[in-house]
Amino acid sequence: MEEKDVTIYDIARELDLASSTISRALKNDPKVKLKTRNKVHQMAQKMGYQSNPFARSLRNKRSYLIGIIIPRLTNHFVSSAISGLEDMLSIKGYNIIIGQTYGQIDKEISALKMLMDNRVDGLLVSLSDQTKSPEHLDPFTKKKIPLIYFDSVPDITDSSVIVIDHAQAAYIATKHLIEAGCKKIAHVTTGISHGICADKYAGYKKALLESNKRLKEELLVFEDLGSIESGKHVADHILKMNKPPDGLFFENDHCAAGCIAGLKKGGLNIPKDIAVVGFNDEPVATLIDPNLSSISYSGYEIGRVAAQNILLQIENPEMPKISKTVLPARLVIRESSIR
Known part of the structure; x- marks a missing residue:
């Protein structure tokens, strides 16, 4: 007889906690005390719990994927920004897909198609040096997929930007x-x-x-x-x-x-x-x-702020999509x- 998958309700019964608390703890929601989060994770591991991202995606009509377009991962600023992004997004249960352009517009267009095919919930973009106008991002705005530019941004845009001066x-x-x-x-x-x-x-x-x-x-x-x-x-x-x-x-x-x-x-x-x-x-x-x-x-701070903003737009579809955040440099x- 096939063994039944462990659910959050099974963990809730073992720990005598609400299933909503278990769900938040597994997502590392800071609203749940760290001690409780650790207890839930330990019990989940002990019971062999596995999350089901496909079920969650169908239930919430989201992929829980954020697309990121960057010039080069080897750039220290970019890698720091990715760290800031991941730290913020993982708290909410999101994963990232990275498209690396090497500063070339043809690779940027190809990476964007890949992200569209993966049905990302939001898009964070640092444009290539060759990109003079971002018309190739129009399919995302037409589908009302939240889009934020960071660091290397277009001269004119109807999307949010996060930059230094x-x-x-x-x-x-x-x-x-x-x-x-x-x-x-x-x-x-x-x-x-x-x-x-x-x-x-x-x-x-x-x-x-x-x-x-x-x-x-x-x-x-x-x-x-x-x-x-x-x-x-x-x-x-x-x-x-x-x-x-x-x-x-x-x-x-x-x-x-x-x-x-x-x-x-x-x-x-x-x-x-x-x-x-x-x-x-x-x-x-x-x-x-x-x-x-x-x-x-700080690349990390730019990534962290970009993640906060994209999550706000995903969770609040009616909020204004145009804003400019300027972070300090020295x-x-x-x-x-x-x-």
């Missing part, structure tokens, strides 16, 4: 290089026409103009910023210049670290000859010699820019 952060970084005595500051970027790249360029430009410094085309260095190797390409470019800059502002720490290594190999002293500031405060910032000054902000000054 990239323009202000870039302004602070460039201003620091000016105050360190740099006369000729270059900006290393993937582009200046849209998204967070345009915001960072705006901050760089504002700091220069305020200090009566001219914008020069040769001081914009365009490079794919995803690796240390790309930074070495930037170093090669700078070493070939007749009059190289004495300050560098990067929008990515890995590229900045690779550039520092390449410039030192080429015989330049950092920061005496060229002062350097990066962005994101990745672990590599404290591994390179000299340690890299960088804009720091400059961490290290040896690479102290002159």
Whole structure:
């Protein structure tokens, strides 16, 4: 005879608790005392209880899946944001499906189709560098699937966004290089026409103009910023210049670290000859010699806030879908820019 599956009602009888308490405890609902949650989990394990996500999905007309589109998992900021997302979503019994775009729009479109096929209840998106306009996300908004952009967001949207003030952060970084005595500051970027790249360029430009410094085309260095190797390409470019800059502002720490290594190999002293500031405060910032000054902000906090907002929208379908949350960023000054 086939053994009957253990239910929350069986656990409730064993512990003399309400079935609703058992249900909340198994979801790690903070409304249930930690001691009670631990007791319920121990009894569930002892009795061989297994949750039935399919039954729950049918009952509540939800998949309990949240889709996440990100450029690269190897990015420290992104991995921290994922941790913040998971910590918040797991409390409510949600799982995540990740689509990794590697900064390419065709992979972004493919990942979005995969998430739509999996019937996600909500979508969190950090756009690829190639995405100038997010029309390919229209199927989600048409189906009224909650959508929130974080970090890399569109210029215009009818959805919620969670960001830092990239323009202000870039302004602070460039201003620091000016105050360190740099006369000729270059900006290393993937582009200046849209998204967070345009915001960072705006901050760089504002700091220069305020200090009566001219914008020069040769001081914009365009490079794919995803690796240390790309930074070495930037170093090669700078070493070939007749009059190289004495300050560098990067929008990515890995590229900045690779550039520092390449410039030192080429015989330049950092920061005496060229002062350097990066962005994101990745672990590599404290591994390179000299340690890299960088804009720091919490990926974990952005992920946590994004998860809170997407859950609010899922559980309250009538609430407004347009909002903007701006989280703080700060400059961490290290040896690479102290002159």
